[in-house]
Amino acid sequence: MRGLAVGLWLAVLPVAGGAADTGAGAATYARICAYCHDTGIGPVLQGRALPPEYIIGVVRNGRAAMPAFRPAEIDDATLTDIAGTIARAPAKQESAP
Ligand code: HEC
Structure with missing residues (x-):
């Protein structure tokens, strides 16, 4: 299931917003984090x-220009999912636009 989620996440990223439900972490990354981190x-x-743990710490506390996100905005389970998804993700192979 995890491998599937990562695969779907990679497949969905370039489509920004068109996604069916691919898991809370991947969907939230695409909706919130990608806005800055893929741009x-x-x-x-x-x-x-x-x-x-490092990713979760940065998201909860913020970091320089990056705003902190509270549990009301991204709950713990979703944040754990996002952090795991990012941690396991291979480098993006993207041709420059
Ligand atoms: C509004 C833009 C913005 C959004 C949205 C955002 N970030 Fe960031 N993020 C930044 C910036 C800018 C930095 C660099 C901060 C610095 O100068 O240290 C950063 C840094 C980070 C770092 C540290 C990277 C490193 O090299 O050590 C992590 C981890 C991170 N963000 C995760 C996330 C996650 C996960 C999300 C989604 C929940 C997210 N960010 C959403 C702007 C954003």
Whole structure:
């Protein structure tokens, strides 16, 4: 199931917004995080093997230009899912637009 979720996530990313339900983490990443992290506003996160605890810490506390997200905005289960998805993701292979 996890492998499937990651595969779907990668398949869905370029479609931004068109996604069927692919899991809370992937959907939330696409809806919130991708806005900055797939556009060059924030650093690329995929393919860096960032530890999930580190990702969760940055999201909860914010970091420089990145706003903090409270549990009311992204609940713990979803955030854990996002962090795991990012941590396991291979580097994005994207041709420049
Ligand atoms: C409004 C834009 C914005 C959004 C939305 C955003 N980020 Fe960020 N994020 C940033 C910026 C800018 C930085 C770089 C902060 C700095 O200068 O240290 C960053 C840094 C990070 C880092 C640290 C990266 C590193 O290289 O150490 C992580 C992890 C991270 N963001 C995760 C997330 C996740 C997960 C989400 C979605 C829940 C998210 N961010 C949403 C702008 C954003």
